[in-house]
Amino acid sequence: MAPAPLPIVRTVAELRRHVQAWRKDGHGVGLVPTMGALHAGHLALVDASAKANGRTVATIFVNPKQFGAGEDLGRYPRREAADVDAMARHGTDLVFAPSVDEMYPDGHATTVSVAGLTDRLEGGHRPGHFTGVTTVVTKLLLQAMADRAYFGEKDFQQLVVITRMARDLDIPVEIVGVPTVREADGLALSSRNEYLTSAERAIAPALHRGLRRAAEAIAAGTPARQASQESAAAILKAGFASVDYLECCGADDLEPLDQPDRPARVLAAARLGTTRLIDNVLVPPP
Numbered sequence: 138m139a140p141a142p143l144p145i146v147r148t149v150a151e152l153r154r155h156v157q158a159w160r161k162d163g164h165g166v167g168l169v170p171t172m173g174a175l176h177a178g179h180l181a182l183v184d185a186s187a188k189a190n191g192r193t194v195a196t197i198f199v200n201p202k203q204f205g206a207g208e209d210l211g212r213y214p215r216r217e218a219a220d221v222d223a224m225a226r227h228g229t230d231l232v233f234a235p236s237v238d239e240m241y242p243d244g245h246a247t248t249v250s251v252a253g254l255t256d257r258l259e260g261g262h263r264p265g266h267f268t269g270v271t272t273v274v275t276k277l278l279l280q281a282m283a284d285r286a287y288f289g290e291k292d293f294q295q296l297v298v299i300t301r302m303a304r305d306l307d308i309p310v311e312i313v314g315v316p317t318v319r320e321a322d323g324l325a326l327s328s329r330n331e332y333l334t335s336a337e338r339a340i341a342p343a344l345h346r347g348l349r350r351a352a353e354a355i356a357a358g359t360p361a362r363q364a365s366q367e368s369a370a371a372i373l374k375a376g377f378a379s380v381d382y383l384e385c386c387g388a389d390d391l392e393p394l395d396q397p398d399r400p401a402r403v404l405a406a407a408r409l410g411t412t413r414l415i416d417n418v419l420v421p422p423p
C-alpha cells in the first residue's frame with residue numbers, strides 16, 4: 138500500500154490543530170524552519186528532528202522580510218512539490234507552507250530584533266536581514282509551539298542570534314544546531330550554490346579552504362587578524378570578486394578574538410560572480 142501523502146497546511150489555525158492533536162496523543166514536537174529549495178543540509182535538520190521527536194513539522198516560507206533591496210528574493214529557487222517529497226522521505230509528519238498574507242496580514246506592524254549580536258558580520262553587510270529572520274522565526278516558534286527547533290550551523294550567526302532570542306524572550310523551545318553538510322570538495326551546501334556557473338562552482342571550495350587555513354593557523358598561534366588577512370587574500374586569488382568579512386569570533390557572543398582563549402569560530406562571506414556565499418568553521422581547540 139502506498140504511504141499516505143504528507144499533509145500540507147497553509148494556515149496557522151490548521152497547523153495548531155495538528156500540533157494540539159499530537160500533543161494530546163503524548164508526542165513531542167520538532168520544528169524545522171526552511172525557505173524550501175531543500176538540499177542534504179536541510180534534510181539533516183529533518184533527520185535530527187525525526188530522531189528526537191515523536192512528530193516533526195517542517196516549514197517552507199520564503200520570507201520577504203529577510204531580503205534587502207537588490208538581494209535575490211525574486212530569483213530564490215522555489216520548488217514546493219520536490220521539497221515536500223524529500224521531507225516525506227525523511228520522516229516529516231506535516232508541512233506548513235503559508236502565504237505571505239498568512240504570515241504578514243494587512244496591518245502587521247511588530248518586529249523582533251536582537252541588539253548587539255546582529256550589528257556585525259552578516260548584520261553589518263545586510264541591514265535589516267536579522268530583524269526579518271528573528272521576526273519570522275519568533276512567529277514560527279509561537280505558531281508551532283514545538284519542543285525543539287532545528288537550524289544549521291552553516292548560518293552560524295543566525296543560530297547564535299536565534300538561540301539568544303529564544304532565551305531572552307523565554308520562548309519555551311530548545312534551539313538545536315546541526316553541523317554543516319558539505320560537498321566532497323568542502324563547499325558548504327546552500328540553496329544559493331545553484332546560482333553558480335560551472336566555472337564559479339570550481340572556484341567556490343576556496344572559501345572553505347581559506348577558512349580552514351585561517352582556523353588552523355590561529356590554533357597554531359598566529360594572531361587571528363594576520364591569519365584572516367592571509368586567508369582572505371588566498372580566497373581573492375582563487376577567483377572570488379570580494380570578501381565581505383573573514384573574522385575569528387567567540388562562538389557564543391561573536392565578539393572578535395585575536396588570540397582565542399575560549400571556543401571560537403572563523404566566519405566569512407564572499408562574493409563569486411553574482412552569488413554571495415557564507416561559511417564558517419570551528420577553530421580547533423588546543
Ligand code: PAF
Nearest residue numbers: 170171172200270273292
Ligand atoms: O535559514 C533559513 O533558511 C531562514 O533564515 C529561516 C531560518 C528559515 C527563516 O526564514
